[in-house]
Amino acid sequence: MVDIQTKPPHSTLYVSNINEAISKTKLSYVLNRIFGRYGEVVDVRVRRSLKMKGQAFVTYKDARSCEKALSKLQGRPVFKKPIHIVYAHFASDKCLELNQELEELNKRKEQRNKKQEEETKIASEMLHQKQLSSKTPEVTESQLKLWKLLPPHKVLLLQNLTSESLESSFIEEAFDGFAGFEKVRLIKFRKLAFIDFDLESQATQCLKDIDASKFGAEALLTYAKK
Template sequence: MTDLYAPNHTLYVRNIDESIKLNDLKEEFTKLFSKHGKVLDIHARKAMKMRGQCFVVFETLDSAIQAKQELNSFVFHEKPLDVQFAREKSDLVLKKFDKYDPEVVKKRRRIRENKRQGISVTIPKTTTMDISQQVNESLGTTNVPQQTQQIQQPEIEIQPQTTQNIQEKKKESLPTKPNRFLFVENLPKEAQKVMLDLIFGQFEGFKEVRTVPNNHSIAFVEYDNESNSTTAMNLLQGFDIKNEKIKITYLKV
């Protein structure tokens, strides 16, 4: 089964026996999931819509990936657990690992609450004038007439365009044809092969990760077909590893 969402610290667990008391569930899940790493939080609620499901938040991404691999379909109280990555990071993870903005968290909570109550939220459109005003305010140039804000542009030496140059540029600008091999860039030095195997191995058709000696920032990933490599690329594009957002493209073959 292909994952719906990219790997992250938070797991979404469902198909839990609804007869288990909330406190007992948290205690048992803490013991069960802690075998794979430090658990920061187990979020379960008594509300009817949340029965039979909960969220488990790990301290590290590796722990979450390993727990998902080991505990998906694990029989718990005579029912197989369905363990998947959560759609979005928990507020706890945002606060602990990312740039924490209380207003963003408040908005997320309001949106979730509105969805539960069936309220639609209309977001006002931002006009070009609004954006210009925000930029000017950030630059300290509010109320300055546009015609007086001239930018000194550097002189650019224009090379004559030959047919050969144009053809070469067109060739360079063409996107690489989709295939089963992926080229991964902007990897931090902490992203060792074991971690990459866990991250990319979550997707159907995964075959192997090949790292490059003396260059930790790139790697090559192989899947069994183009469709599976495309799924992995789309879901992991911009994935954050140790505050570095990875870039994934098809390998030129």
């Protein structure tokens, strides 16, 4: 049993030791229902990247609800694994928004954007250097036309990956923010990866929004064949 503080620091809880085999969508739904018994849940964040697997953040509208959840749900089995709950080190974005802490929220967003820009710049420089030494075979017009004519599918196919992007963690980070993202199935020797989503519509939205060039100048992202 954790030591519940007299004054809750904020309304965001960090939940760990979650069964990693459960889909993101299903887990979000179940956590929302379980934690919703002890107060109004305004946000549930489940991360599926390699670094964040088995972890989630739950934000309540009222910080006092955290006390109830801590005392009632600590060690409770969820999908056959006892979950561990503590206050998150930092309040979630949703928590800051509810408390009108807009200055801190904007500061946090700026830091994230700056970090992303730096990572993109480094990746671009590495890609440029790689292209100078060995160019990835180009996709022919006929191949491109063929792949783009494939019918919608909840699985996407990412082809012509560069050596720098042939890491599951790198690809997972790129897709993790999209709704319904499930997992990456990387096939290194073929320089391709299958990207699984819960629903076909979610895969379609990702296909429209993501910039595939981050995986290489010749990278091709399409629906996978059914």
